[in-house]
Amino acid sequence: MVNCSICGRPAVYVNRISGKAYCKKHFLEYFDKKVRRTIRKYKMFGKKEHIIVAVSGGKDSLSLLHYLHHLAERVPGWKITALLIDEGIKGYREETIKDFKRVAEQLGVEYRIAGFKEYFGHTLDEIVLMGREKKLPYQPCSYCGVFRRYLLNRVARELGGTVLATAHNLDDIVQTYVMNIINNSWDKIIRLGPVSGVSSHPKFIRRVKPFYEILEKETTLYSILNNLYPKFVECPYAPFNIRWTIRRMINELEEKYPGTKYSLLRSLLSIIEYLKKIPELSKGEVKTCMICGEPSAHEICRACIYRIELGILKPPKEVIPILENLGVRIPSGTVDQTE
Amino acid sequence: MYNGVIGLPVRIRLVDGSREWVIEDASGLEAGEALRRVGLLSEEYIIVRNGEVITPNEKLRDGDEIVLYPVVSGG
Numbered sequence: 001m002v003n004c005s006i007c008g009r010p011a012v013y014v015n016r017i018s019g020k021a022y023c024k025k026h027f028l029e030y031f032d033k034k035v036r037r038t039i040r041k042y043k044m045f046g047k048k049e050h051i052i053v054a055v056s057g058g059k060d061s062l063s064l065l066h067y068l069h070h071l072a073e074r075v076p077g078w079k080i081t082a083l084l085i086d087e088g089i090k091g092y093r094e095e096t097i098k099d100f101k102r103v104a105e106q107l108g109v110e111y112r113i114a115g116f117k118e119y120f121g122h123t124l125d126e127i128v129l130m131g132r133e134k135k136l137p138y139q140p141c142s143y144c145g146v147f148r149r150y151l152l153n154r155v156a157r158e159l160g161g162t163v164l165a166t167a168h169n170l171d172d173i174v175q176t177y178v179m180n181i182i183n184n185s186w187d188k189i190i191r192l193g194p195v196s197g198v199s200s201h202p203k204f205i206r207r208v209k210p211f212y213e214i215l216e217k218e219t220t221l222y223s224i225l226n227n228l229y230p231k232f233v234e235c236p237y238a239p240f241n242i243r244w245t246i247r248r249m250i251n252e253l254e255e256k257y258p259g260t261k262y263s264l265l266r267s268l269l270s271i272i273e274y275l276k277k278i279p280e281l282s283k284g285e286v287k288t289c290m291i292c293g294e295p296s297a298h299e300i301c302r303a304c305i306y307r308i309e310l311g312i313l314k315p316p317k318e319v320i321p322i323l324e325n326l327g328v329r330i331p332s333g334t335v336d337q338t339e
Numbered sequence: 340m341y342n343g344v345i346g347l348p349v350r351i352r353l354v355d356g357s358r359e360w361v362i363e364d365a366s367g368l369e370a371g372e373a374l375r376r377v378g379l380l381s382e383e384y385i386i387v388r389n390g391e392v393i394t395p396n397e398k399l400r401d402g403d404e405i406v407l408y409p410v411v412s413g414g
Contacts, residue, residue, distance in 0.1 A: 001398075002393075002394045002397055010391070010393075011394050012391075012392040012393070012394065013392075013394065014394045014395075021394065024392070216410050216411070217385070217410050220385055220408065220409075220410045221385055224385055224387075224392065224408055225392070229354075229408060231355070247411055251380050251383055251411075252380060252382075254382050255380050255381065255382045
């Protein structure tokens with residue numbers, strides 16, 4: 001029997017780096033301290049905030065909603081609203097929406113569900129089919145990631161949010177780090193910090209990751225102990241993603257060499273500091289998309305580029321040279337000729 | 340002290356019921372080791388025995404019913 005290092009009750013968790021074991025009560029205390037320390041360390045929230053919690057209906061985001069809701073009860077200046085983006089993935093999203101509503105209603109948290117269909121006119125399933133028909137070189141997760149991030153920012157702003165909290169945990173972060181090393185994407189690595197969007201753009205909502213230093217195993221245990229663990233439904237597009245393989249490799253390393261994930265996180269935080277000193281990487285000020293007016297890394301945002309390539313958005317004539325310069329595939333007959 | 344039902348194998352299943360394994364002679368084996376025997380990483384599951392979460396170092400007993408909650412999820 002493994003017993004809690006603090007009170008001697010049966011343990012539910014062992015921190016393999018410190019060797020300390022925790023019972024249910026002391027695990028929840030350990031978890032709370034760890035998240036609060038992360039929030040404080042990276043100055044994630046001010047005294048007065050309208051926190052929009054991005055919720056997918058999965059265990060991590062339900063845990064974040066549960067955690068921040070209870071934390072906000074102790075902070076008079078905080079308001080919490082949950083936001084779920086419905087991509088329209090048949091057989092997956094309907095189930096996760098049920099779990100989301102169950103938890104949001106139990107907690108009494110206000111929520112908003114915003115759909116790809118509502119904002120873009122098409123579900124992700126339709127978009128993936130259109131992309132395949134047009135032989136576009138993108139994976140489902142590429143469309144989903146771009147459109148989801150676009151909507152999270154836009155709808156969080158429409159809701160009057162001052163900060164957007166996402167449930168990315170330590171595992172997610174180090175997986176993305178390794179994926180970006182493989183892709184040689186240092187411009188993306190520089191944006192993998194715990195707080196993003198500090199550079200001012202009037203339409204950009206600051207993003208924070210309160211679970212930045214929390215292992216996925218810990219967020220999962222938090223969800224089980226608080227009865228939040230959802231009916232296990234897997235996104236049908238997930239196995240198409242390289243993340244699947246990288247995750248398994250990192251988990252094998254962690255099992256053999258405990259502490260690998262924390263080491264990778266420290267490596268990431270160091271490299272971000274080095275990269276900030278390189279002018280062409282750090283200068284990237286946020287621009288405004290010439291088509292939709294949303295914040296963007298380029299003159300035209302990625303969400304508009306995808307929509308143009310899919311043939312569901314007519315580009316205005318004046319941006320054609322810029323699109324051609326960016327190598328965007330413009331389907332024939334979709335250029336907007338109106339002045 | 341309860342030592343399990345002697346001779347009964349240990350049953351392990353995923354929480355959604357999609358996979359199940361039966362391990363003979365698992366008594367005294369650590370839960371994490373049992374997972375490795377069936378090709379799983381204990382890093383990727385929370386282990387629940389009779390409704391109680393246990394750690395991977397916990398020793399299994401004959402007749403244990405183990406439910407695994409995946410840590411990794413797609414989505």
